[in-house]
Amino acid sequence: xxxxxxxxxxxxxxxxxVTTTINGRKWSGAVRPDGTxxxxxxxxxxxxxxxxxxxxxxCGACTVIVDGRPxxxxxxxxxxxxxxxxxxxxxxxxxDGRLTPLQQAFVENVASQCGYxxxxxxxxxxALLESGTRPSRTEIQRWMQTNLCRxxxxxxxxxxxxxxxxxxxHEQNSELNE
Amino acid sequence: xxxxxxxxxxxxxxxxxxxxxxxxVFSGGIEIGFALRRGSISAAVLLDVKRLPDITGIAATxxxxxxxxxxxxxxxxxxxxxxxxxxxxxxACASVGSTRIRMQGTLGxxxxxxxxxxxxxxxxVALGGHVDLxxxxxxxxxxxxxxxxxxxxxxxxxxxxxxxxxLTPLGDGWTVVHDRVEQLHRPPDAVVSLGARLEDGVxxxxxxxxxxxxxxxxxxxxxxxxxRGQRLAALRGVWNDVxxxxxxxxxxxxxxxxxxxxxxxxxxxxxxxxFSRLAAVRDPARHPWPDVELLG
Numbered sequence: 001x002x003x004x005x006x007x008x009x010x011x012x013x014x015x016x017x018v019t020t021t022i023n024g025r026k027w028s029g030a031v032r033p034d035g036t037x038x039x040x041x042x043x044x045x046x047x048x049x050x051x052x053x054x055x056x057x058x059c060g061a062c063t064v065i066v067d068g069r070p071x072x073x074x075x076x077x078x079x080x081x082x083x084x085x086x087x088x089x090x091x092x093x094x095x096d097g098r099l100t101p102l103q104q105a106f107v108e109n110v111a112s113q114c115g116y117x118x119x120x121x122x123x124x125x126x127a128l129l130e131s132g133t134r135p136s137r138t139e140i141q142r143w144m145q146t147n148l149c150r151x152x153x154x155x156x157x158x159x160x161x162x163x164x165x166x167x168x169x170h171e172q173n174s175e176l177n178e
Numbered sequence: 179x180x181x182x183x184x185x186x187x188x189x190x191x192x193x194x195x196x197x198x199x200x201x202x203v204f205s206g207g208i209e210i211g212f213a214l215r216r217g218s219i220s221a222a223v224l225l226d227v228k229r230l231p232d233i234t235g236i237a238a239t240x241x242x243x244x245x246x247x248x249x250x251x252x253x254x255x256x257x258x259x260x261x262x263x264x265x266x267x268x269x270a271c272a273s274v275g276s277t278r279i280r281m282q283g284t285l286g287x288x289x290x291x292x293x294x295x296x297x298x299x300x301x302x303v304a305l306g307g308h309v310d311l312x313x314x315x316x317x318x319x320x321x322x323x324x325x326x327x328x329x330x331x332x333x334x335x336x337x338x339x340x341x342x343x344x345l346t347p348l349g350d351g352w353t354v355v356h357d358r359v360e361q362l363h364r365p366p367d368a369v370v371s372l373g374a375r376l377e378d379g380v381x382x383x384x385x386x387x388x389x390x391x392x393x394x395x396x397x398x399x400x401x402x403x404x405x406r407g408q409r410l411a412a413l414r415g416v417w418n419d420v421x422x423x424x425x426x427x428x429x430x431x432x433x434x435x436x437x438x439x440x441x442x443x444x445x446x447x448x449x450x451x452x453f454s455r456l457a458a459v460r461d462p463a464r465h466p467w468p469d470v471e472l473l474g
Contacts, residue, residue, distance in 0.1 A: 142468060145277070
């Protein structure tokens with residue numbers, strides 16, 4: 001279910017220069033004034049892990065992290081990432097393909113079926129894990145409330161995030177005790 | 179269409195003065211972006227206010243708290259000054275949209291958009307305060323309860339910018355509740371922001387703001403007058419009077435969301451639930467704040 005394409009005529013738009021860091025790499029280019037971050041990531045840069053869902057900031061499939069904040073890239077002006085850093089799902093596993101504890105927990109808890117929402121779920125949960133707080137189950141549910149999963153894998157997703165929270169705080173405590 | 183990012187208020191207002199109808203102001207850009215992509219509005223210029231000086235931030239001054247317009251909902255909902263002095267606004271901002279929307283949307287954007295289904299608007303009219311505006315003829319302030327004029331219509335003139343929102347703390351001894359009737363993926367059908375000062379089980383003072391059902395966020399002064407001085411545990415006894423005043427305060431209209439009668443019943447039930455929740459608050463100073471704080 002996608003929205004209709006922009007009514008504005010691209011040929012009359014004045015392109016906006018943008019310099020940003022995407023997944024640790026500098027990117028410079030030009031975007032339309034009303035262009036979305038989702039279009040930039042997928043259509044311009046080719047990072048297809050970020051999924052196009054409702055295009056209404058409702059489903060969370062397109063969630064990315066901008067300067068530490070989870071945002072819906074479908075409702076975020078591409079021009080607004082100028083000078084900021086963007087992280088997509090492609091940034092999570094390392095170059096050797098080693099998964100983050102959160103990704104590993106998603107696998108172990110069978111937290112996806114079709115997988116379409118998974119990248120958005122991962123990015124929302126990653127931002128929560130990086131908040132430095134130890135979220136309760138209620139706080140996790142509230143944080144993730146509008147990251148929708150049409151396959152209804154919510155129990156697995158919640159279990160995976162709780163597992164990753166436990167791993168994350170166990171690692172932090174281990175570091176403190178060393 | 180072109181993007182303009184002024185660095186001074188003078189430049190921003192000059193742009194608005196040159197082309198007030200063709201210029202669209204944005205900070206988070208959520209509503210403007212959707213409306214543009216949907217084709218329901220057009221713009222010659224998108225005016226990005228995020229690079230203006232002091233356009234974000236929260237400051238407590240004597241008798242009020244000033245919130246700069248580009249301050250995001252999430253920032254407000256977790257801010258310690260807001261939680262201490264304007265807890266109802268913290269709860270309202272924590273209710274807006276979703277985590278992702280709160281990370282992007284701003285208080286000034288919410289006000290300027292003029293939607294009557296607004297959580298922060300309901301809290302703001304209950305608190306009282308002013309919206310500061312700047313235009314080509316200088317600065318002016320509008321009392322917050324006169325800022326919303328109707329659906330998507332506010333007192334900001336097309337060539338003005340919102341420069342600040344100043345709200346008045348209720349003070350010590352107040353308990354607050356924010357409650358709403360919501361359906362996923364839709365703005366709340368009804369919103370109530372409730373503050374009450376209780377003395378030995380009696381509602382010594384009360385403030386209430388409603389959104390969604392009235393055509394603009396509205397303070398429920400008639401309802402407040404009925405409830406003030408009543409025992410919290412005995413409000414059922416005055417509920418007929420409450421409903422009469424509620425109808426007069428909010429004057430709902432039939433629309434696609436329901437009949438006026440239905441909306442009034444919805445709001446009545448919500449107000450009742452808000453008072454039940456208020457009665458259940460054991461320690462107003464230790465709110466279970468709903469939003470998780472992000473580092474940085």
